[in-house]
Amino acid sequence: MLPSLAFLIVSCNLQPVSAAGTDVVSCVFPFVFDGRSYSSCTKDGAIDEQLWCGTTSNYDEDGQWKHCSLQEHGGSSGGQPCIFPFVYKNQTYYTCTEEENRGFWCATTRNYDRDHKWSYCADIRLDANPKGPCVFPFIYNQTSYSSCTTDGMSNKKPWCSLTNNYDIDLQWTYCEPSGGKRKRRCEGRWGPFDTPV
Template structure:
Protein backbone atom coordinates (compact mmCIF):
# COMPACT_ATOMS: atom_id res chain seq x y z
CA UNK A 1 0.00 0.00 0.00
CA UNK A 2 1.46 3.36 -1.04
CA UNK A 3 0.49 6.69 0.38
CA UNK A 4 -2.21 8.56 -1.55
CA UNK A 5 -2.66 12.26 -2.19
CA UNK A 6 -3.29 14.60 0.79
CA UNK A 7 -7.00 14.99 0.06
CA UNK A 8 -9.96 14.27 2.36
CA UNK A 9 -11.18 10.79 3.20
CA UNK A 10 -14.16 9.50 1.23
CA UNK A 11 -16.79 7.66 3.30
CA UNK A 12 -18.08 5.08 2.84
CA UNK A 13 -15.38 3.27 0.89
CA UNK A 14 -14.83 -0.34 -0.16
CA UNK A 15 -11.73 -2.31 0.83
CA UNK A 16 -11.46 -6.08 0.34
CA UNK A 17 -15.21 -6.78 0.28
CA UNK A 18 -16.00 -4.62 3.28
CA UNK A 19 -17.67 -1.23 3.47
CA UNK A 20 -15.91 1.21 5.79
CA UNK A 21 -17.73 4.26 7.16
CA UNK A 22 -14.77 5.50 9.19
CA UNK A 23 -11.00 5.09 9.36
CA UNK A 24 -9.59 1.58 9.88
CA UNK A 25 -6.33 -0.18 10.76
CA UNK A 26 -7.07 -3.16 8.51
CA UNK A 27 -4.20 -3.78 6.11
CA UNK A 28 -2.02 -1.09 7.70
CA UNK A 29 1.56 -2.33 8.16
CA UNK A 30 2.18 0.32 10.84
CA UNK A 31 -1.12 -0.24 12.63
CA UNK A 32 -2.07 3.39 11.93
CA UNK A 33 -5.68 4.30 11.00
CA UNK A 34 -6.16 5.10 7.31
CA UNK A 35 -8.93 5.77 4.80
CA UNK A 36 -9.50 5.63 1.07
CA UNK A 37 -9.66 8.89 -0.85
CA UNK A 38 -12.06 7.41 -3.39
CA UNK A 39 -15.19 5.34 -2.90
CA UNK A 40 -13.47 2.09 -3.91
CA UNK A 41 -9.91 1.35 -2.79
CA UNK A 42 -9.98 -1.98 -4.63
CA UNK A 43 -10.38 -0.14 -7.95
CA UNK A 44 -8.31 3.00 -7.36
CA UNK A 45 -5.79 2.14 -4.64
CA UNK A 46 -5.80 5.72 -3.32
CA UNK A 47 -5.57 6.31 0.42
CA UNK A 48 -4.12 8.45 3.23
CA UNK A 49 -3.45 8.21 6.95
CA UNK A 50 -6.24 9.65 9.05
CA UNK A 51 -5.85 12.72 11.20
CA UNK A 52 -7.23 12.88 14.73
CA UNK A 53 -10.22 14.83 13.44
CA UNK A 54 -11.03 12.13 10.90
CA UNK A 55 -11.11 9.07 13.15
CA UNK A 56 -12.57 11.05 16.04
CA UNK A 57 -12.96 9.98 19.62
CA UNK A 58 -10.52 10.26 22.50
CA UNK A 59 -8.25 7.26 21.86
CA UNK A 60 -6.03 8.31 18.98
CA UNK A 61 -7.61 5.76 16.65
CA UNK A 62 -7.43 2.72 18.94
CA UNK A 63 -9.70 -0.18 17.90
CA UNK A 64 -13.00 -1.07 19.53
CA UNK A 65 -13.01 -3.26 22.64
CA UNK A 66 -15.93 -5.68 23.01
CA UNK A 67 -17.79 -6.10 25.21
CA UNK A 68 -17.64 -2.69 26.88
CA UNK A 69 -19.59 -0.99 29.65
CA UNK A 70 -21.48 2.27 29.03
CA UNK A 71 -23.89 3.70 31.58
CA UNK A 72 -23.62 0.44 33.54
CA UNK A 73 -24.82 -1.57 30.51
CA UNK A 74 -22.90 -4.10 28.45
CA UNK A 75 -22.50 -3.49 24.71
CA UNK A 76 -21.37 -6.24 22.34
CA UNK A 77 -21.59 -4.15 19.17
CA UNK A 78 -21.13 -0.54 18.11
CA UNK A 79 -23.90 1.84 19.11
CA UNK A 80 -25.11 5.32 18.23
CA UNK A 81 -26.60 5.92 21.67
CA UNK A 82 -26.22 9.56 22.80
CA UNK A 83 -24.52 10.43 19.48
CA UNK A 84 -26.28 13.52 18.09
CA UNK A 85 -25.17 12.87 14.51
CA UNK A 86 -26.22 9.22 14.66
CA UNK A 87 -22.72 7.89 13.95
CA UNK A 88 -21.75 4.54 15.40
CA UNK A 89 -19.12 4.51 18.15
CA UNK A 90 -17.52 2.12 20.62
CA UNK A 91 -15.37 2.16 23.73
CA UNK A 92 -11.69 1.31 23.26
CA UNK A 93 -11.38 -0.20 26.75
CA UNK A 94 -13.64 -2.60 28.63
CA UNK A 95 -15.37 0.27 30.46
CA UNK A 96 -16.23 3.66 28.99
CA UNK A 97 -17.72 4.65 32.35
CA UNK A 98 -14.31 4.25 33.97
CA UNK A 99 -11.90 5.35 31.23
CA UNK A 100 -13.92 7.65 28.92
CA UNK A 101 -11.98 6.34 25.91
CA UNK A 102 -13.85 5.94 22.63
CA UNK A 103 -13.64 6.01 18.86
CA UNK A 104 -15.94 5.97 15.89
CA UNK A 105 -16.61 2.48 14.57
CA UNK A 106 -14.42 1.95 11.53
CA UNK A 107 -15.77 -1.04 9.71
CA UNK A 108 -19.24 -2.31 8.92
CA UNK A 109 -19.57 -5.77 7.39
CA UNK A 110 -21.49 -6.12 4.13
CA UNK A 111 -23.62 -8.81 5.77
CA UNK A 112 -27.16 -7.62 6.53
CA UNK A 113 -27.36 -9.91 9.55
CA UNK A 114 -24.70 -9.05 12.15
CA UNK A 115 -24.13 -11.59 14.89
CA UNK A 116 -23.92 -11.22 18.63
CA UNK A 117 -25.91 -11.83 21.80
CA UNK A 118 -29.43 -10.46 22.20
CA UNK A 119 -29.81 -7.25 24.21
CA UNK A 120 -32.74 -7.33 26.64
CA UNK A 121 -34.86 -5.41 27.16
CA UNK A 122 -35.05 -3.76 23.71
CA UNK A 123 -37.52 -1.38 22.09
CA UNK A 124 -39.16 -2.08 18.72
CA UNK A 125 -41.90 0.13 17.28
CA UNK A 126 -42.52 1.70 20.66
CA UNK A 127 -42.92 -1.63 22.46
CA UNK A 128 -40.46 -3.06 24.98
CA UNK A 129 -39.42 -6.71 24.62
CA UNK A 130 -37.76 -8.81 27.33
CA UNK A 131 -37.48 -11.93 25.18
CA UNK A 132 -37.25 -12.95 21.52
CA UNK A 133 -40.29 -12.12 19.39
CA UNK A 134 -41.86 -13.00 16.04
CA UNK A 135 -43.35 -9.52 15.60
CA UNK A 136 -42.45 -7.71 12.38
CA UNK A 137 -41.32 -8.93 8.98
CA UNK A 138 -38.73 -11.48 10.03
CA UNK A 139 -40.16 -14.58 8.28
CA UNK A 140 -42.19 -15.43 11.39
CA UNK A 141 -39.07 -16.68 13.18
CA UNK A 142 -38.03 -15.57 16.69
CA UNK A 143 -35.56 -12.68 16.56
CA UNK A 144 -34.03 -10.14 18.91
CA UNK A 145 -32.33 -6.76 18.73
CA UNK A 146 -28.57 -6.38 19.17
CA UNK A 147 -29.11 -2.89 20.56
CA UNK A 148 -31.39 -1.50 23.26
CA UNK A 149 -33.44 0.44 20.70
CA UNK A 150 -33.96 -1.20 17.32
CA UNK A 151 -35.44 1.95 15.79
CA UNK A 152 -32.35 4.01 16.58
CA UNK A 153 -29.76 1.28 15.99
CA UNK A 154 -31.28 -1.39 13.69
CA UNK A 155 -29.09 -4.40 14.38
CA UNK A 156 -30.76 -7.79 14.88
CA UNK A 157 -30.28 -11.52 14.68
CA UNK A 158 -32.46 -14.63 14.64
CA UNK A 159 -32.73 -16.42 17.97
CA UNK A 160 -30.94 -19.73 17.67
CA UNK A 161 -32.74 -22.89 18.73
CA UNK A 162 -31.80 -25.77 20.97
CA UNK A 163 -29.79 -25.00 24.06
CA UNK A 164 -28.93 -27.77 26.53
CA UNK A 165 -31.29 -27.99 29.49
CA UNK A 166 -34.22 -26.12 27.97
CA UNK A 167 -37.37 -26.62 25.95
CA UNK A 168 -37.64 -23.04 24.69
CA UNK A 169 -34.62 -22.61 22.43
CA UNK A 170 -32.46 -19.77 23.70
CA UNK A 171 -35.37 -17.57 24.67
CA UNK A 172 -34.25 -15.64 27.75
CA UNK A 173 -35.91 -15.54 31.14
CA UNK A 174 -39.06 -13.41 31.26
CA UNK A 175 -39.10 -11.55 34.58
CA UNK A 176 -41.35 -11.38 36.42
CA UNK A 177 -43.15 -14.63 35.55
CA UNK A 178 -46.10 -16.41 37.14
CA UNK A 179 -45.86 -20.08 38.10
CA UNK A 180 -48.61 -21.85 40.05
CA UNK A 181 -50.22 -18.51 40.94
CA UNK A 182 -46.97 -17.19 42.42
CA UNK A 183 -44.97 -14.33 40.92
CA UNK A 184 -41.22 -14.84 40.51
CA UNK A 185 -38.76 -11.99 39.98
CA UNK A 186 -35.75 -14.27 39.66
CA UNK A 187 -34.68 -17.84 38.97
CA UNK A 188 -36.09 -20.52 41.27
CA UNK A 189 -35.53 -24.19 42.14
CA UNK A 190 -39.22 -24.76 42.91
CA UNK A 191 -40.35 -28.20 41.62
CA UNK A 192 -36.91 -28.76 40.08
CA UNK A 193 -36.17 -32.49 40.27
CA UNK A 194 -32.40 -32.02 40.18
CA UNK A 195 -32.37 -28.87 42.32
CA UNK A 196 -31.14 -26.65 39.49
CA UNK A 197 -32.39 -23.08 39.18
CA UNK A 198 -34.75 -22.39 36.26
CA UNK A 199 -36.97 -19.67 34.87
CA UNK A 200 -39.97 -19.33 32.59
CA UNK A 201 -39.46 -17.99 29.06
CA UNK A 202 -42.93 -16.43 29.09
CA UNK A 203 -44.54 -14.07 31.60
CA UNK A 204 -47.15 -16.70 32.46
CA UNK A 205 -45.54 -20.16 32.60
CA UNK A 206 -46.82 -22.34 29.74
CA UNK A 207 -44.21 -25.11 29.78
CA UNK A 208 -41.63 -22.88 28.08
CA UNK A 209 -38.59 -22.74 30.38
CA UNK A 210 -34.84 -23.19 30.65
CA UNK A 211 -32.16 -23.61 33.30
CA UNK A 212 -30.57 -20.42 34.57
CA UNK A 213 -26.94 -19.87 33.70
CA UNK A 214 -24.48 -20.33 36.54
CA UNK A 215 -21.54 -19.11 34.47
CA UNK A 216 -22.35 -15.43 34.80
CA UNK A 217 -19.92 -13.59 37.09
CA UNK A 218 -21.14 -13.22 40.65
CA UNK A 219 -19.92 -12.91 44.21
CA UNK A 220 -21.69 -16.15 45.13
CA UNK A 221 -20.72 -18.93 42.73
CA UNK A 222 -23.25 -21.33 44.28
CA UNK A 223 -26.21 -19.30 43.01
CA UNK A 224 -27.11 -17.90 39.58
CA UNK A 225 -27.61 -14.24 38.76
CA UNK A 226 -31.10 -12.87 39.32
CA UNK A 227 -32.40 -10.29 36.82
CA UNK A 228 -33.57 -7.67 37.21
CA UNK A 229 -31.98 -6.73 40.54
CA UNK A 230 -31.80 -3.54 42.57
CA UNK A 231 -28.48 -2.01 43.63
CA UNK A 232 -28.11 1.43 45.22
CA UNK A 233 -31.67 2.20 44.21
CA UNK A 234 -31.08 1.42 40.52
CA UNK A 235 -32.52 -1.53 38.61
CA UNK A 236 -30.17 -3.69 36.52
CA UNK A 237 -31.21 -6.18 33.83
CA UNK A 238 -27.66 -7.39 33.18
CA UNK A 239 -24.27 -7.62 34.87
CA UNK A 240 -22.59 -4.36 35.88
CA UNK A 241 -19.14 -3.14 36.93
CA UNK A 242 -20.54 -0.33 39.09
CA UNK A 243 -18.34 0.30 42.16
CA UNK A 244 -16.04 -2.59 41.18
CA UNK A 245 -12.49 -1.19 41.35
CA UNK A 246 -11.06 -3.78 38.95
CA UNK A 247 -13.80 -3.21 36.38
CA UNK A 248 -15.05 -6.81 36.53
CA UNK A 249 -18.72 -7.53 35.88
CA UNK A 250 -20.87 -8.81 38.73
CA UNK A 251 -24.53 -9.47 39.50
CA UNK A 252 -26.81 -9.95 42.47
CA UNK A 253 -28.04 -13.43 43.38
CA UNK A 254 -31.27 -12.00 44.80
CA UNK A 255 -33.68 -9.45 43.35
CA UNK A 256 -32.42 -6.76 45.76
CA UNK A 257 -28.72 -6.42 46.57
CA UNK A 258 -29.42 -3.47 48.89
CA UNK A 259 -31.62 -5.72 51.02
CA UNK A 260 -29.65 -8.97 50.64
CA UNK A 261 -25.94 -8.11 50.30
CA UNK A 262 -23.71 -11.21 49.98
CA UNK A 263 -21.20 -12.25 52.57
CA UNK A 264 -17.64 -11.54 51.45
CA UNK A 265 -15.90 -12.69 54.61
CA UNK A 266 -17.65 -15.69 56.11
CA UNK A 267 -14.51 -16.86 57.91
CA UNK A 268 -13.86 -13.58 59.73
CA UNK A 269 -15.24 -12.89 63.22
CA UNK A 270 -17.82 -10.27 64.07
CA UNK A 271 -16.62 -6.80 65.01
CA UNK A 272 -18.58 -5.01 67.75
CA UNK A 273 -19.78 -2.36 67.80
CA UNK A 274 -20.41 -1.84 64.08
CA UNK A 275 -22.34 0.73 62.09
CA UNK A 276 -25.16 -0.24 59.71
CA UNK A 277 -27.49 2.25 58.04
CA UNK A 278 -26.21 4.90 60.42
CA UNK A 279 -27.07 2.88 63.52
CA UNK A 280 -24.60 1.32 65.95
CA UNK A 281 -24.94 -2.37 66.85
CA UNK A 282 -23.25 -4.12 69.78
CA UNK A 283 -24.66 -7.55 68.94
CA UNK A 284 -25.88 -9.58 65.97
CA UNK A 285 -29.01 -8.37 64.20
CA UNK A 286 -31.56 -9.71 61.73
CA UNK A 287 -32.37 -6.24 60.37
CA UNK A 288 -33.20 -6.38 56.63
CA UNK A 289 -32.33 -10.09 56.47
CA UNK A 290 -35.11 -11.69 54.42
CA UNK A 291 -34.76 -15.14 56.04
CA UNK A 292 -34.58 -13.74 59.57
CA UNK A 293 -31.06 -15.03 60.26
CA UNK A 294 -28.75 -13.12 62.59
CA UNK A 295 -25.74 -11.46 60.99
CA UNK A 296 -22.95 -9.05 61.89
CA UNK A 297 -20.40 -6.83 60.22
CA UNK A 298 -16.80 -8.06 60.08
CA UNK A 299 -15.50 -4.47 60.15
CA UNK A 300 -16.51 -1.57 62.36
CA UNK A 301 -18.55 0.03 59.55
CA UNK A 302 -20.72 -2.04 57.23
CA UNK A 303 -21.96 1.04 55.35
CA UNK A 304 -18.39 1.77 54.30
CA UNK A 305 -16.96 -1.73 53.78
CA UNK A 306 -20.00 -3.97 53.10
CA UNK A 307 -18.31 -6.98 54.70
CA UNK A 308 -20.41 -9.27 56.85
CA UNK A 309 -21.07 -12.81 58.02
CA UNK A 310 -23.90 -14.82 59.52
CA UNK A 311 -23.62 -15.18 63.28
CA UNK A 312 -22.95 -18.66 64.68
CA UNK A 313 -26.02 -20.31 66.16
Protein backbone atom coordinates (compact mmCIF):
# COMPACT_ATOMS: atom_id res chain seq x y z
CA MET A 1 0.00 0.00 0.00
CA LEU A 2 1.28 3.46 -0.85
CA PRO A 3 2.00 5.87 1.99
CA SER A 4 -0.78 8.31 2.79
CA LEU A 5 -0.62 12.03 2.22
CA ALA A 6 -0.51 12.55 5.97
CA PHE A 7 2.57 10.36 6.28
CA LEU A 8 4.25 12.13 3.38
CA ILE A 9 3.50 15.56 4.79
CA VAL A 10 4.87 14.66 8.22
CA SER A 11 7.87 12.62 7.10
CA CYS A 12 8.94 14.60 4.05
CA ASN A 13 7.76 18.08 5.03
CA LEU A 14 5.95 18.47 1.73
CA GLN A 15 4.17 21.76 1.40
CA PRO A 16 1.21 22.58 -0.77
CA VAL A 17 1.89 24.38 -4.04
CA SER A 18 0.90 27.63 -2.31
CA ALA A 19 -1.56 28.85 0.27
CA ALA A 20 -5.21 28.43 -0.70
CA GLY A 21 -6.89 31.69 -1.55
CA THR A 22 -3.72 33.28 -2.90
CA ASP A 23 -2.76 30.90 -5.69
CA VAL A 24 -4.00 30.48 -9.22
CA VAL A 25 -2.87 26.86 -9.51
CA SER A 26 -5.94 24.79 -10.29
CA CYS A 27 -6.88 21.36 -9.08
CA VAL A 28 -6.55 18.68 -11.73
CA PHE A 29 -9.47 16.25 -11.88
CA PRO A 30 -9.38 13.38 -11.93
CA PHE A 31 -6.14 12.81 -10.01
CA VAL A 32 -4.68 9.60 -8.59
CA PHE A 33 -3.86 9.26 -4.89
CA ASP A 34 -2.94 5.97 -3.25
CA GLY A 35 -3.84 4.17 -6.47
CA ARG A 36 -7.39 5.54 -6.48
CA SER A 37 -8.90 8.12 -8.85
CA TYR A 38 -10.52 11.25 -7.35
CA SER A 39 -12.83 13.54 -9.31
CA SER A 40 -13.26 16.15 -6.56
CA CYS A 41 -11.47 17.49 -3.48
CA THR A 42 -10.93 14.95 -0.70
CA LYS A 43 -9.85 14.66 2.94
CA ASP A 44 -8.44 11.16 2.38
CA GLY A 45 -4.91 10.92 3.76
CA ALA A 46 -4.92 14.49 5.15
CA ILE A 47 -3.66 14.64 8.72
CA ASP A 48 -5.16 18.13 9.12
CA GLU A 49 -8.62 16.94 7.88
CA GLN A 50 -8.71 19.74 5.27
CA LEU A 51 -9.88 19.23 1.72
CA TRP A 52 -7.07 18.93 -0.81
CA CYS A 53 -6.53 18.03 -4.46
CA GLY A 54 -3.74 17.03 -6.77
CA THR A 55 -2.36 19.72 -9.06
CA THR A 56 -1.24 17.08 -11.54
CA SER A 57 -3.12 14.02 -12.74
CA ASN A 58 -1.07 11.64 -10.57
CA TYR A 59 -0.21 12.61 -7.00
CA ASP A 60 1.37 9.18 -6.45
CA GLU A 61 4.03 9.97 -9.07
CA ASP A 62 4.40 13.75 -8.73
CA GLY A 63 3.49 14.59 -5.11
CA GLN A 64 2.00 17.93 -6.22
CA TRP A 65 -1.05 19.12 -4.27
CA LYS A 66 -2.77 22.08 -2.62
CA HIS A 67 -5.49 22.78 -0.10
CA CYS A 68 -8.82 23.30 -1.84
CA SER A 69 -10.26 26.80 -1.80
CA LEU A 70 -13.71 26.68 -0.22
CA GLN A 71 -14.83 30.02 -1.60
CA GLU A 72 -14.07 32.35 -4.46
CA HIS A 73 -10.90 34.42 -4.15
CA GLY A 74 -8.87 37.12 -5.89
CA GLY A 75 -9.73 38.53 -9.28
CA SER A 76 -11.03 42.03 -9.93
CA SER A 77 -13.87 41.54 -7.42
CA GLY A 78 -11.73 40.64 -4.42
CA GLY A 79 -13.25 37.18 -4.09
CA GLN A 80 -16.92 38.02 -4.48
CA PRO A 81 -19.09 34.95 -5.17
CA CYS A 82 -19.82 33.68 -8.66
CA ILE A 83 -23.04 34.71 -10.38
CA PHE A 84 -24.53 32.14 -12.77
CA PRO A 85 -25.39 32.39 -15.52
CA PHE A 86 -23.09 35.15 -16.75
CA VAL A 87 -22.29 36.56 -20.18
CA TYR A 88 -18.72 36.50 -21.47
CA LYS A 89 -17.85 37.28 -25.11
CA ASN A 90 -21.57 37.20 -25.88
CA GLN A 91 -21.87 33.58 -24.66
CA THR A 92 -23.81 32.46 -21.61
CA TYR A 93 -21.79 30.53 -19.03
CA TYR A 94 -23.43 28.35 -16.40
CA THR A 95 -20.22 27.17 -14.72
CA CYS A 96 -16.67 28.34 -14.09
CA THR A 97 -14.44 28.61 -17.16
CA GLU A 98 -10.74 28.46 -18.03
CA GLU A 99 -11.05 31.01 -20.84
CA GLU A 100 -8.44 33.80 -20.72
CA ASN A 101 -5.70 31.43 -19.42
CA ARG A 102 -6.15 32.57 -15.83
CA GLY A 103 -7.26 29.31 -14.24
CA PHE A 104 -10.89 28.58 -13.36
CA TRP A 105 -12.82 31.82 -12.90
CA CYS A 106 -16.35 33.18 -12.96
CA ALA A 107 -18.03 36.53 -13.37
CA THR A 108 -19.35 38.18 -10.23
CA THR A 109 -22.03 40.09 -12.12
CA ARG A 110 -24.46 38.87 -14.76
CA ASN A 111 -22.48 40.51 -17.59
CA TYR A 112 -18.69 40.24 -17.60
CA ASP A 113 -18.53 41.91 -21.02
CA ARG A 114 -20.00 45.09 -19.52
CA ASP A 115 -18.67 45.01 -15.94
CA HIS A 116 -15.34 43.10 -16.13
CA LYS A 117 -15.82 41.82 -12.57
CA TRP A 118 -14.54 38.32 -11.77
CA SER A 119 -13.12 35.99 -9.10
CA TYR A 120 -11.20 32.73 -9.12
CA CYS A 121 -13.60 29.86 -8.50
CA ALA A 122 -13.62 27.85 -5.32
CA ASP A 123 -11.99 24.48 -6.01
CA ILE A 124 -15.03 22.74 -4.58
CA ARG A 125 -17.00 24.05 -7.60
CA LEU A 126 -14.79 22.00 -9.91
CA ASP A 127 -14.89 18.31 -10.67
CA ALA A 128 -14.11 15.86 -13.44
CA ASN A 129 -17.51 16.11 -15.07
CA PRO A 130 -17.51 18.20 -18.24
CA LYS A 131 -19.44 21.42 -17.84
CA GLY A 132 -20.90 24.30 -19.83
CA PRO A 133 -21.34 26.68 -21.20
CA CYS A 134 -24.25 25.54 -23.28
CA VAL A 135 -23.60 26.42 -26.91
CA PHE A 136 -26.52 27.96 -28.80
CA PRO A 137 -27.56 27.32 -31.41
CA PHE A 138 -26.61 23.64 -31.53
CA ILE A 139 -27.49 20.80 -33.86
CA TYR A 140 -29.21 17.70 -32.48
CA ASN A 141 -30.74 15.06 -34.70
CA GLN A 142 -30.15 17.39 -37.68
CA THR A 143 -32.30 20.11 -36.07
CA SER A 144 -31.07 23.47 -34.78
CA TYR A 145 -31.88 24.40 -31.16
CA SER A 146 -31.48 27.88 -29.65
CA SER A 147 -32.40 26.91 -26.08
CA CYS A 148 -32.40 23.89 -23.77
CA THR A 149 -34.62 21.04 -24.92
CA THR A 150 -36.16 17.83 -23.60
CA ASP A 151 -36.12 16.19 -27.03
CA GLY A 152 -34.56 12.74 -26.92
CA MET A 153 -34.64 12.45 -23.12
CA SER A 154 -36.82 9.72 -21.62
CA ASN A 155 -36.75 11.53 -18.25
CA LYS A 156 -37.89 14.81 -19.90
CA LYS A 157 -35.14 16.84 -18.20
CA PRO A 158 -33.94 19.80 -20.28
CA TRP A 159 -30.45 19.55 -21.72
CA CYS A 160 -28.14 21.42 -24.09
CA SER A 161 -25.08 20.67 -26.17
CA LEU A 162 -21.57 21.72 -25.11
CA THR A 163 -20.57 22.17 -28.76
CA ASN A 164 -22.38 23.54 -31.78
CA ASN A 165 -23.08 20.03 -33.10
CA TYR A 166 -24.17 17.32 -30.68
CA ASP A 167 -24.63 14.87 -33.57
CA ILE A 168 -20.86 14.92 -34.18
CA ASP A 169 -19.39 15.60 -30.70
CA LEU A 170 -21.89 13.91 -28.34
CA GLN A 171 -21.07 16.36 -25.52
CA TRP A 172 -23.96 17.62 -23.42
CA THR A 173 -25.15 18.77 -20.01
CA TYR A 174 -28.44 18.97 -18.10
CA CYS A 175 -30.09 22.38 -17.72
CA GLU A 176 -31.70 22.90 -14.33
CA PRO A 177 -33.84 25.80 -13.06
CA SER A 178 -31.87 28.17 -10.87
CA GLY A 179 -34.72 29.77 -9.00
CA GLY A 180 -35.87 32.51 -11.35
CA LYS A 181 -38.16 32.38 -14.33
CA ARG A 182 -36.52 31.10 -17.48
CA LYS A 183 -33.05 31.16 -15.90
CA ARG A 184 -31.07 27.98 -16.38
CA ARG A 185 -27.93 26.58 -14.93
CA CYS A 186 -26.22 23.52 -16.28
CA GLU A 187 -24.88 20.55 -14.39
CA GLY A 188 -22.23 18.70 -16.35
CA ARG A 189 -22.90 15.06 -17.16
CA TRP A 190 -21.41 12.45 -19.47
CA GLY A 191 -22.28 8.87 -19.66
CA PRO A 192 -24.45 6.12 -21.00
CA PHE A 193 -27.48 6.81 -18.84
CA ASP A 194 -30.17 8.95 -20.40
CA THR A 195 -27.91 10.53 -22.97
CA PRO A 196 -29.85 12.19 -25.75
CA VAL A 197 -30.67 9.55 -28.35
